[in-house]
Amino acid sequence: MLHSNSIGFQTFSYARHLCNSCTRILGLESTPKIIQYNDEEVMLEIIPIGIDVDSLLARKLLPDVKEKEESILRLYKGKKIIFGKDKLDIVNGILQKLNAFEQFLNFYPEWRDKVVLIQVVIPGNSNQPKLESKVSEKITSINSKFGSLEFSPVHFYRSFLEQDLYIALMKIADLGLITVVRDGMNTSSLEYIVCQEKNKNPLILSEFTGTAGSISGAIQINPWNTDDVAHQIKNxxxxxxxxxxxxxxxxxxxxxxxNSEFWANSFINAINTNCTTQSERHSIPLLDTITISESYKNSKKRLILLDYDGTLVPITNIPANAIPSSKTIESLTLLCQDPKNAVWVISGRDSEFLNKHLGSIKGLGLSAEHGGFVRHPYRDWESLVDQLDLSWKAQIKKIFDFFTERTSGSFVEEKVAAITWHYRNANQDYAMFQCNQCLSHLESAIASSLPVEILVGKKCLEVRPKEVNKGEIVSRLLESSLNVGLDFLFVAGDDRTDEDMFITARNYVNSIIKDESNEQSPELNHKQPQKSSSVDISNATKDILISSPNLSNQSLDFDGVTDQLKHLDCFTVIVGNRNKKSNAFWNVPTSYNITDLIQVLSKIN
Structure with a gap:
């Protein structure tokens, strides 16, 4: 399964179970949408199956269906009809349905001779004589207790129904009753809804069906709660x-x-999209210093965005020891002195740490806690999380404390808007096992009910508000009026938290191309990729240049591009292993390469 590009599930719970299994058993990183496996991303798609609605609508209008419909109505004249069809399998909840119907007749004696349950049972995947015996005994008990010689409240059919009779029963039923205790997508519920196009009678649906999360108009029940199901039948x-x-x-x-066509198209589109995205992210080339230096030299308005740990400074076992070198400080200072530059360090560190080690650099913008706090050049810190509910932190800290007590060498770092569990100094084999256990617990028991996001960093787990990430602060900076006319964009980071920055930068560039092409020309002439690793949109004198080797290198010609968008070079750089998956378009091996690069750029006049 994990060698697939995409894995499709009928329900989210099934996808979550796979994620938990991969995390606990294989130690893989996962999110609700992605499983990381051997430097590949396996995409998880939740695509509930549909039915052929048009075919069913046409079938239910046939004369044979109408004839059977009239026959059933004559047979059960004056009676309310409850209809159910299930396989003879313990998970399909036939006994639970019969128990609820019996309780309904106990609670509401006035309905005893006014309602009939028509239960169709088709053979299951395996022979279950014990279950069949219990079902027969329960039906006999109900009919003997509440029926008479002239009337039986339960009509039980052990066979496959011909299609016309099945459709007729669903059309004339006053209530559809589905009480499965474990199921995928229950298409019987979908068929019942379509057949009730005219009468619009209600549907009681077990919360354990895959369709329960989609069909919000159904009366959802827990089939094990017999009394509640009985009351809902009456209602x-x-x-x-x-x-x-x-x-x-x-x-x-x-x-x-x-419908089924939508399901098939959704699946095919998901596969195509995922395959295309994954193929674009292979083989990240090493950053060409000459190319970026030339671009930097020729640009007039630049935005430089840098991660801290693993990018400006190497990762250290003790986070407090990760301080910038004098070479880094000097280079950042020179970059900030150039009026063409806007330089920002966007880090997961807290504001106190960044202030201490980088706050003295005049003109440097700082963002702490993944964008939760911002200090614009020559201004004070401002919080972007004051209005957020952070009450969840106490709950997360208890969980992290639990694993800290059981993982020697690990510790908890509590920030204003986030909380992180570090295990870099612990025994790595055992720490990875504990990390997987902690991650699985957070994903299954906590994250789904809280407004938080779980990040798997380098030897750490972090929980932060969903509203706060590096992509958001990058988006703010790109949209700022201060960056109108931007012609050079450089973004560097080293881990998953920085992927938000890369994605935002890419989307920004793509939006420029889309906006300009839509406004200026409805037709784009696609040419073959050029060796220059660029995308050109140009007429005789104007272009937008995006320096990204994996982004559809092509020339798109049209008349008239605004003077404001004459030229944009975008470099997104991932630090570390060039074979790992990233949304960045360039790679450098270590943080020392970033230090050397910004030193080179800082000395360009």
């Missing part, structure tokens, strides 16, 4: 027409739009 039988119509409209619109 549905007396439901007013207005509520019926509203609920059915919600369900029908979803089933109509998410």
């Amino acid at each position: 549905c039988l007396i439901m007013d027409e207005y509520e019926k119509a509203n609920r059915h409209s919600t369900m029908y619109n979803f089933v109509r739009s998410h």
